[in-house]
Amino acid sequence: MEYKNKYGILLVVISMTFMSCLVSNIVNVALPVMSRKLSVPMVSIEWVVASYIISICSTILVFGRLGDVIGKMKVFKFGMVVFTIASFTCGISTSFTELIIFRIIQGIGASAYMANNQGIITQVFPRNERGKALGILASSVALGTLIGSPAGGFITYYLSWNYIFFVNVPIGVIAFIAALKVLPHSKTQNKEINSELDxxxxxxxxxxxxxxxxxxxxxxxxxxxxxxxxxxxxxxxxxxxxxxxxxxxxxKPLIQMKIFKNNVFSLSLFCAFISFVCLNASIIIIPFYLQDAMKLNSSITGLIMMIQPLVMAVISPFSGNLSDKIGSKLLSFLGLLLMSISFIFLSFLNQYSSITKIIIYIVVLGLGQSLFQPSNNSLIMSTVPKNELGIAGSVNSLVRNLGQIIGIILSTSLLYSFMSIKIGYRITDYVTGRDDIFVYGMKYVYIVLTIVCAFGALLTAFRMHNKKSIQTNQSPADIHGKNF
CATH class of the missing domain: 1.10.287 (Helix Hairpins)
Structure with a gap:
């Protein structure tokens, strides 16, 4: 079936993807400010992030399956409406409890369209244009991540934390109006359309x-x-x-468990999980370090937080091309190795460190992630047959979100534990006037992350020598052509 407004459809899809990445990074930078304004400790303010991600993890497989049952377009539009309304209600929240409730609802909306965005693109674009369309989708992710951190810093510095949620509303309204005009009615030929949801x-x-x-x-x-x-x-x-x-x-389950019998797929997925855990564990700590220990304002913090996604946006396309020439397994190994090195560097930071050092260390972290992510994704998607690509994509998305929430829990749990050891009694918040306590806890969090990431690097080294691993030195066009 030929879709006349396929690029209009693509624009609607990427606008929502852009918004989800934007709001995630805006909120991360704003956490210290929100902690003070809402009068809640660090151990509680993380629920602003955690509630959103838990909501996505809990429902994304359901919405993916629901998209097959009643139509991807319907579920996608439902997600748009819920996400936009919830963004507005998050902005007008007057208490911490209200904010958490509306963040859960916002996560449900995000889950509905995240579960179906790649499926819509696959459905709308023919095989010879699909790779290009998915590439544009990936660019919207990078753009949202890049803009989110500095935007969050400037908004919280010059306005109020409430406005970080209001920015989604006009984009969501415009996107939904466009969706009503360009998104076709869900008419699927799938014989499972009348089957019951699991x-x-x-x-x-x-x-x-x-x-x-x-x-x-x-x-x-x-x-x-x-x-x-x-x-x-x-x-x-x-x-x-x-x-x-x-x-x-x-x-007809939500997920075909037999896919995990593929050793290369499972190992690559586990390495991806490790990378997301370590990356998000670091991201959740850095804003508090910069604003509370280094005494930088939220605006400067936002600019520094922008560095890592900027490096990824610039380097990732080149590392993707390089993986086609020298192999994905080697680059994924080098990527995790660089991430481990960056965590070692970050463990030496204190309240007197220079901003130049901080920036260099974050650049190394971004470079490692840039080498690892494209090559590992290629391994994941190229080790499954055509009829399991949808399952692989859904599981990969779930692992990314699981890595985010586990990273948050791991970093904050370790941070408070080591801070408590240092000060001699249990604490769950930043100790005013004792920057050394936070720096001590942060140091050992990064030591743990170094060990975890190094373990992932060892797994990728094992994968490099596994003769049963499939060859992945194929061009993206070849991969798409075989799998779709």
Whole structure:
């Protein structure tokens, strides 16, 4: 089927992708300001980020499947409406509790369109134009990430934290009006259109994600030895087990579990998870270090936070081309190795470090991620057959979001633990006048991240020598042509 307004459709899709990346990075930079204005400690303010990501992780597989059942366009438009309205309500929130509730709703909206954006592009664009369209989508991700950090810094410095959510509203309204005109009605020829959604699987994956991450985050406040926290954690793991058992038994599951039998796919996915955990663990700490320990304002912090995605935007296309020539496995190994080195450098920072050093270390981190991400994604998508590409893309997206939330939990849990050791009693917030306490905790967080990332590098080295691994020295055109 030929779509006359395919580039109009693409513009609508990338506008929402741009917004989701924009709001994520704006919020990260604004966290210290929001912590002060809403009078909540660091251990609580992370829920502004965590609630959004948990909401996405809990529902993204459901919305992906729902897109196959009732139509991707319908689910996508639903997500647009929910995300835009929730952005407005986040902005007018007057309390921390209100903000968290509306962030959860905002995450549901984001999940609905994130689960279907690549599917819409695949459906609308013919094979010979699909790679180009997906490339434009990737550019919108980089653009949102680049603009988000400095925008968040300037908005919180010159206006108020509320306005970081208001910026989404006009974009969302314009995009939805355009969507009503250009997005076609969902008419799928899929024979599964009348099949039932996997309600049991959807319920168990939703509950498992909410309980798992809720217990991990709340455990930072009350302690992980708390009986209630332990009980909730065990229940969440049981729900995961039940979900896996159900998915293996039913005919049309949310996710085909057999895809994980592919060793190269599973190993590449695990390495991706490690990289996202380490990257987001670092990102959540840096704004507090720059604003509270280094005494920089939110505007300058935003500019510094912009460096890492800028490096990725510039280097990633070149590393992608290079991986076609020398192999993806080598570049993914070098990328994780560089990330490990950057974490070692960052562990030596203190409240007296020069901004030049900070920038250099962040550049090294961005360079490592730029080498790793494109090549590892190529490995993930090139190791699965044509009929499993949709599953692979959904799982890859889920792993990215899981890495974000685990990174947040890991970094803050370690930070508070080491800070408590240093000061001699349990703390869950920045200690005013004791910058050395925060720097001490941050140092050991980066040491742990170095070890975790180095472990990932060792796994990629093992993958390089695995003779069973498939050859991935193919051009992107070849990969798309075979898989689609």
């Amino acid at each position: 309600v049991k699987g959807s319920t168990f994956i939703f509950l498992s994600m909410v309980l798992l991450f809720g217990s991990l985050i709340q455990g930072q406040k009350v302690g992980y030895n708390n009986p209630i926290i332990i009980t909730i954690f065990i229940v969440s793991i049981l729900f995961v087990v039940v979900f896996i058992v159900l998915e293996n038994k039913i005919e």
